[in-house]
């Protein structure tokens with residue numbers, strides 16, 4: 444056997460690596476000294492009470508907010524790891540269109556309400572070069588089926604949809620181009636409990652099927668229990684506990700995480 448046959452393949456670099464990220468609003472801490480890495484296909488949950496810095500962190504990661512310090516390195520296809528804070532605005536927008544998805548808590552923030560449901564899904568493939576109308580429409584309809592929206596609604600505008608349908612459409616719009624990383628901000632927030640459960644099942648199936656990495660911000664432990672491989676718990680802008688989701692939830696070490704877990708169990 445040659446020595447090269449014995450050599451182990453080099454470990455794949457993280458898809459996203461965050462180091463020492465901080466953001467303040469004047470004297471108010473948004474998030475402070477956050478570091479973590481996420482690998483391809485991995486789902487990271489971020490939980491914490493209101494005001495703990497989850498949205499600030501997510502906005503910095505997805506390029507919507509400029510952090511004060513720290514670095515965010517993303518493994519770009521065909522280019523390798525780049526610090527996204529050094530990308531030009533057009534480069535960052537292109538990355539957001541091709542490699543990333545962003546699922547907002549309020550689906551109306553992530554949909555074009557006056558464009559048909561099919562058009563909402565077809566826009567992303569078109570933005571990256573798809574031109575054949577028949578193919579785009581049939582792909583849009585495949586996705587409507589996947590997210591359980593009746594095909595008779597293809598040409599209807601999402602403003603005529605229920606909240607749950609709008610959220611499912613937003614998910615289809617984001618996943619149609621098979622992004623490698625999806626940012627989700629309270630994806631089931633504002634929905635009825637029964638609608639939430641179905642949506643969570645659907646999301647879990649899609650994320651696993653497509654092997655997408657995701658960062659999910661929520662205050663709902665049921666969401667992370669079902670979707671996240673790993674969990675970070677935030678309080679007052681800092682990460683106070685992290686680890687495998689089941690480990691953190693079944694054996695929380697930090698008093699705040701213990702409180703969070705026990706308050707859910709008491710409900």
Ligand SMILES: Nc1ncnc2c1ncn2[C@@H]1O[C@H](COP(=O)(O)OP(=O)(O)OP(=O)(O)O)[C@@H](O)[C@H]1O
Nearest residue numbers: 468471472473491492493494495496497498499500
């Ligand atoms: N635009 C802003 N200007 C000033 N302070 C802000 C701003 N946005 C957030 N903050 C402050 O930063 C801290 C973190 O807020 P952030 O919205 O990131 O928390 P969160 O965990 O996402 O809360 P929620 O779950 O309520 O959305 C809070 O103290 C908040 O008041």
